Amino acid sequence: MPNIVLASQSPRRQELLRRMGIKRFSVVVPHADESYPAGLSARETVALIARKKADAAARLAAPDDVVITADTMVFLDDKRLGKPRDEADALRMLTALSGRAHTVCTGVTVRRGERLVCFTVSTEVYFRDATQRELLGYIATGEPMDKAGAYGIQGLGALFIERINGDYYNVMGLPIEALCRALKTFGVQFFDGD
Numbered sequence: 001m002p003n004i005v006l007a008s009q010s011p012r013r014q015e016l017l018r019r020m021g022i023k024r025f026s027v028v029v030p031h032a033d034e035s036y037p038a039g040l041s042a043r044e045t046v047a048l049i050a051r052k053k054a055d056a057a058a059r060l061a062a063p064d065d066v067v068i069t070a071d072t073m074v075f076l077d078d079k080r081l082g083k084p085r086d087e088a089d090a091l092r093m094l095t096a097l098s099g100r101a102h103t104v105c106t107g108v109t110v111r112r113g114e115r116l117v118c119f120t121v122s123t124e125v126y127f128r129d130a131t132q133r134e135l136l137g138y139i140a141t142g143e144p145m146d147k148a149g150a151y152g153i154q155g156l157g158a159l160f161i162e163r164i165n166g167d168y169y170n171v172m173g174l175p176i177e178a179l180c181r182a183l184k185t186f187g188v189q190f191f192d193g194d
Contacts, residue, residue: 046107074149123166
């Protein structure tokens with residue numbers, strides 16, 4: 001079994017690797033330029049940033065390590081919603097999402113030496129109509145403040161999710177089924193007889 005390196009400080013991504021049955025992995029935090037040119041699609045944007053992270057992470061890992069990088073973004077009407085700057089910004093984002101569908105897109109790069117597997121996964125998320133009082137109550141919990149789009153599907157933000165079309169774990173930040181398929185091409189086994 002190759003040594004796996006997760007190039008992310010996200011506790012959610014670490015939790016998702018453990019949910020996949022990967023108990024032993026190391027964590028590095030690459031410093032990559034996360035800028036991107038205007039005009040890229042959502043998928044192109046997250047793919048580019050995941051690749052930049054992979055290039056930076058390769059310098060922090062051994063050549064034989066299997067390095068995983070990811071970048072997740074929330075898009076509403078093709079406009080990116082990052083992490084809120086403050087509570088007013090969180091309210092602006094959540095109000096815009098209320099009663100509408102948006103897209104969560106993750107780019108993933110798996111790298112071992114010079115070999116790369118890159119892919120993107122998109123999930124449509126449908127918010128129910130929410131009152132301003134509900135949104136303010138949610139913001140008061142503090143949960144939205146460190147999350148793209150100002151909500152966490154795995155936490156109290158789930159109370160606003162009417163339905164999704166696609167991979168739930170992608171919305172958390174790591175599409176684990178697609179990642180499983182990619183890791184298998186690098187010799188990572190998940191079940192006996194794999």
